[in-house]
Each structure stands twice: as C-alpha cells, then as structure tokens.
Amino acid sequence: DIQMTQSPSTLSASVGDRVTITCRASQSISSWLAWYQQKPGKAPKLLIYKVSNLESGVPSRFSGSGSGTEFTLTISSLQPDDFATYYCQQYSSPWTFGQGTKVEIK
C-alpha cells in the first residue's frame, strides 16, 4: 500500500500568515493527489484535486503543487475560517490518506 506522510502534524499560525503543508508518498503517485479540509464534527470538504486544481467555490488563497512523491498545500493568507485539519489523499487501490495536519491559532 502507498503510505502518505504529512508534515507537520500540527501547525500554529496567525491570521494573515502564509502556511504550507507537505505530503509525501511512499512511491510515485503521478498527479493523483487531492486535499481536503475538515472541521470538528463535519465531513471532509474537497479543496484541491489532481494536485493543483481548485474545487469550485474554494477561495483562491488555497493552492496545491508537486509531483511524483512530494506535494504541498499552501494557504497564502490564513483566514479565521481556515483553522481546521487538512488531509492529503492519493488515488490508487487502496486509497490512502495522510494522517492530517491541524492548523491552529497561534
């Protein structure tokens, strides 16, 4: 199975900060990577698909990049609504997720 490792596990930041979350795959996954945001008590929400494509309705401060085994999610200017947990996910059978990165208020 392909393992997905996110870093950091927790990130403390302030409103307006630029935030970067990294996701590494145990083997190449080409461009089959998505990012989700999850808030407490809620289902995950798709943010980015195929590495860098912004889901409809998602603010443009979110962006994704990478290829092969290393990928990043960047929030250009953190907003109060962005404090949440973020997961990367690769598309291969079996589907696997990163362990999550919690973005908390500094």
Add this chain to the structure above:
Amino acid sequence: QAQLVQSEAEVKRPGASVKVSCKASGYTFTSYYLHWVRQAPGQGLEWMGMIHPSGGTTNYAQKFQGRVTLTRDTSTSTVYMELSSLRSEDTAVFYCARWLRIKNAFDIWGQGTMVTVSS
C-alpha cells in the same frame, strides 16, 4: 444539488453487526462509485471500500476484508455498509463519499454516522 444523507447514530454491543445507510439524491445514482471511510475519535481518515451502484461491484480494504459488506438498492438510490464482529476499536464515525472520476477525488460526502461499540 447532489447530496448523500446517512442514517442516524448507532450503539452496538461487541460482537454485533451494524448496517449504515447512505441515500443519494440530485444525481444519477448508478453512474458513480460510492466509498466508505472510517474515522475513529481524534484520528485520521481510513478507506474501507467502495461499491459501484450500477452492477454492485465491490472492492474492500484488506484490513476490513471478511468483516465489511457493501450493498446497494437502486430502487431507493441507497448504499449500505455492514460491519460485523464489532469491537470497541470500531467506535468511529463512518462516512460515505462519492468518487468523481474526472477529478479523481471525493467530491461529495455524507454527514457521517457515529457508531459506538460498548458493552
């Protein structure tokens, strides 16, 4: 708009089975795979398996092979996830999610169903 609505929370004894439903609406039910994802309290997301509602084809994560069964009812646009031989470690929120092939991502999620396993 497209949505997935799941059944209510359940409390089960160890050794019992639970069957969670996921009703689709707002799109062609038989055109998209539906997946199930488990999330234990305070933990991450874990893929369990998937079903194609058209022919009922399934694929299960090895970890859940033999304990999970996915079925569907096309007349009601509903998929079911049954997990047997429950143990306390199965206490979790279970989500159904639609796989959108053109995006290779889960674009719609159910609201989640909490299953508590306790004696």
